Amino acid sequence: MKQINYIDIKKDFSLLGNPNLHYFDNACQTLRPRQVIEAMTKYYEDYPACGGRSMHRLAAQVTKQCEEARQIIASFIGAKRKEEIVFTRNTTEGINLVANSLNLKAGDVVLTTDKEHNSNLIPWQMFVKKLGIIHVIVPSKPDNTFDLEAYTQLLEKHSAKLVSMAMTSNLDGVSIPADKVVKLAHQHKALMLLDGAQAVPHHSVNVGKLDVDFLAFSGHKMLGPSGIGVLYGKFHLLEELSPFLVGGDTVSSSTYTTQEFLPPPEKFEAGLQDYAGIIGLGEAVNYLNRVGLSAIEAQELELNTYLTEAISSIDGLKILGPEDPKTRSGIVSFYIPGKDHHQIALMLDESAGFLVRSGQHCVHSWFALKQIPGTVRVSFYFYNTLEEAEAFVHSLKKVVSIL
Amino acid sequence: MFCIASFIILSIIAIFNAAYRDLAREAYDCVFRRITFKPCNTGFKEKMKAKLSGQLLNRSVRAARFFNHHFELLSWIFFILTIGSIFWTGKGLFNFYMYGSCNGLNKSGFCALDPKGENNKVSQAGGSCTSGTGDESKVTLNGVNTSIFPSINIGAKDSVVLIGCYSCDYTRKAYPTIKKLITENKVNYTFAHYPVKEETLYLLPIGYCAYKQNPTAYWQLNDQLFENSKEDIAKREFVDTLLQKNGYDIEAINSCISSPEAQSAVVERRIELEKTNIYGTPLLFINNKGLVGPKPYRVYERILKGFKFW
Structure with a gap:
């Protein structure tokens, strides 16, 4: 070590x-190390252009840097391919993206724990009201640790469409047994979304090994800039999801009545992206790798x-x-x-x-x-x-x- | 209570220091919520309590504990002191505006707006020009026969009586203001020379005789005696040139001042002036209200005009 x-x-x-x-x-x-701030400053000073659109040399450099950052982050969490990395603003946006893209319907069950951050609670509460989904809460043990037994029972009782849980609680730092939780969810045909905001920056999280379907985390909790976050999703699932935010740079072509969406991750990254943030986050991950x-x-x-x-x-x-x-x-x-x-x-x-x-x-x-x-x-x-x-x-x- | 007191104090500090403006705004929000019966959820009080306790903690754990445990009581004391301070400050400002002294009319205690007490300084009889130490409340015109002194506009509704000394710094300072007052307002103006220094004692009979010989020229002479330097007017030769300039017959004046009549008039006037309980000059009476020391013009004008001033 x-x-x-x-x-x-x-x-x-x-x-x-x-x-x-x-x-x-x-x-x-x-806090952010000097290297992250310098990488962002370099973008603003040396190649402050749009990525993925224009053809000129600065734009090409932005695209290259952002794709490099995407690859660094993919490797950092053990994603199979960089296209499984969708840039968001933060964990909250990542969770909302999944919540709004899953086409949830009345009667669909979403399971969470009883100590979720509001970012993994309020979206489901809204869908209970708006769509009539069922939000089931898994109570923790008296010592605030995850109750695997209660979770299993609830999975058996409800046919959950999605299990959405914080890997590590921001409340007390307690982690759920993510591997078991994911396995059980899959055994019960449920998708698994992990809130990795307090986990990814602090210990190794390998999405491949965990076999988790979605993982959301934030840049600002792992030396990166604020305003940039990541949603990991298995590629085939991302392909199936409907995009949540649509518009600029999410489609390959459009007519007045139709559109052709780009493949993931582009179809989820609507509008001009936070290029400095993406590059800064890539540098932050490099720093974490060095430490x-x-x-x-x-x-x-x-x-x-x-x-x-x-x-x-x-x-x-x-x-x-x-x-x-x-x-x-x-x-x-x-x-x-x-x-x-x-x-x-x-x-x-x-x-x-x-x-x-x-x-x-x-x-x-x-x-x-x-x-x-x-x-x-x-x-x-x-x-x-x-x-x-x-x-x-x-x-x-x-x-x-x-x- | 803490919010109100803090709001007042922070608002004043924030005028001079922008760093306190956010805190003042927070305090205002807290006060606003209180007076509109909304729940006070700003946390301002708790924040300030913690901040102050935290600061104190570095100096003395005991003091910090005391402050923390008795915060409510200390807040009340702070509030009462703030209200008291505001009241006394307001009163001081009012007094300064109305009377030229924070302490009130003819009161010569410390005043931040007049730290040297210039508006209350007098030249004491027989002494040098220093702060007056007499009983300011006892100066009066009751029983004083002012008709024996030089006067103009006799019969006017308002009266101004100046008892001053030509060689007193404070009378000299006040004179232009008083001159402006009597020029801009039609008043029965009386001047009485009350020498507080020996070098101008000799002007007493000269003044009496000059007024007797030519009352109109007397007022010009009077102005000139205040306008020229103390050193010059202390010399008889210089005063003679002034008398000549104003058309006086020097021989007649000389003859008058050595006459028993003039000597007795001087004594009579001195006795009359002592009845005012004068202890220094300048002493000004505006419609019988006594003012000791040189005051700002607004004070004179306000007293003269009364309600019309506003």
């Missing part, structure tokens, strides 16, 4: 040079293990999810009954520059169910250090002591 070289990494992220700021909100979005996902996973585990142990002694503090940090990725989401989570987060920022997220993390439904007002969420990435985690614990204890 590669070792993370912090001296080199520090040079790549300008914010890491600020000793008064400690960025622990990586589940929201990560190594196994090294990233190990670093996050070390930090999570330390933090979990260090803050568990704080009176009344409760961590969401299982006690074992191995099951919680780089996320430690905690609350102290009776203490305001926003106040804790703000005071951590104000007193020591620790930037953490507080609130319900776009999983309002789960918080409403559990009647918990919100949590403070610490989310690590590979550039965070043990020294920072130690300083965080010290500051947190100070903050809690005055509340």
Whole structure:
């Protein structure tokens, strides 16, 4: 396993040079290395043209760079071909694309877990109202881990058309057993859509091995620019899907009454694309490949293990999810009954520059169910250090002591 | 309460520092929600509480804990202090506008708008030109016979009585303003010379005799005594040239000032002026309202015109 070289990494992220700021909100979005910013700047400065349309040399360069990025991303997640990579704005758009392209009808069943991000909840709620689909929720175990038994029972009870679940929850960092979940879905003739926003940046995800049908993830959570995301889809499924957004560059020809759609991924990429974002995301994946996902996973585990142990002694503090940090990725989401989570987060920022997220993390439904007002969420990435985690614990204890 | 107090304070700071404008807007939103009975969900109070506690935490855990636990009480105190400050600031501004002093008419305490107290300074009798330290509330014209002093526009409805000294810096400062006041308004104007310094004591009988000899020329002489330097008017020869310029008979003036009548008139006038409880110059009475020290023109005009001023 590669070792993370912090001296080199520090040079790549300008914010890491600020000793008064400690960025622990990586589940929201990560920092961007210099290489990503430079790649995007290069596009804007050296070849700011349209890709896939014009024939001139700049346009050709844009097309080449974007297709290279597509290939890099395809390889990164183990896709068989780069045409299985559709560029979107983010995970939310990827999920919406699938939801709107599947031609769901009244009575179709969609299965999700009980702790989905709103991006994987609201689209289904809308279709329940609009189309009359059936949205079935798989409850988690009391420790917030995935209940495979309940899932199996529900699959057997309902003839699901689609299972749509977050691989790793942004709420508590807990992952579902994706391989088993996908296998069971397929056994029950259901398609499988995975929300990989919190998984793809943190550990190896191989769509080929998983045999997942769709995987959506975001660039901004994996060193890439904001406004660019990816939807992976098995090529034959993408071919079958109706395009969601249509228009410019999605068709090969059109008359006043008919149109000939391009093959995937073009038919899903309507309008002028975020070329700088695509190129930036390609560079971000290159960077992740250099650091190594196994090294990233190990670093996050070390930090999570330390933090979990260090803050568990704080009176009344409760961590969401299982006690074992191995099951919680780089996320430690905690609350102290009776203490305001926003106040804790703000005071951590104000007193020591620790930037953490507080609130319900776009999983309002789960918080409403559990009647918990919100949590403070610490989310690590590979550039965070043990020294920072130690300083965080010290500051947190100070903050809690005055509340 | 915290929102209201913060809104007031932040609005004032935001005028001078753009960095606080967003916070002021947030505070405004919070206040607006409160006064329109909408749920106050802006989180402004909580945000400020956390920010301030966080800052305090770096200095003293104890202070931060105290602040955090007693935030509501401290908010109330902050609110009351803010309202109190606004009231006193408003009162100060009102007083400054109305009387030229933040503390009110003839009150010489510290005023931020007149930090040196220029509008209340007087030259004390027998002393140098310094801030007056008399009882400002006791100055009065009651029982004072002003008819024995030089006057113009006798019988006019409004009256202005200036008791001043030719060598007093503050009377000299106030004089152009008072001159403007009596020129622009038809008033019964009386001037009484009250020397606070020895070098202009000799002008008392000269003034008496000059007014007696030629009342019209007296007012020109009076202007010139204020317009020329203190050093010049302290010299008899210089004053003689002024008398000559204004057509006075120097010999007759000399004869008058050495007469027992003039000596007695000087004493009589001094006794009369003491009845005003004067403790320094300039002392101005506008329609019997006493004003100590040189005030801005608006103060004089407002008192003279009363409601018509507005």
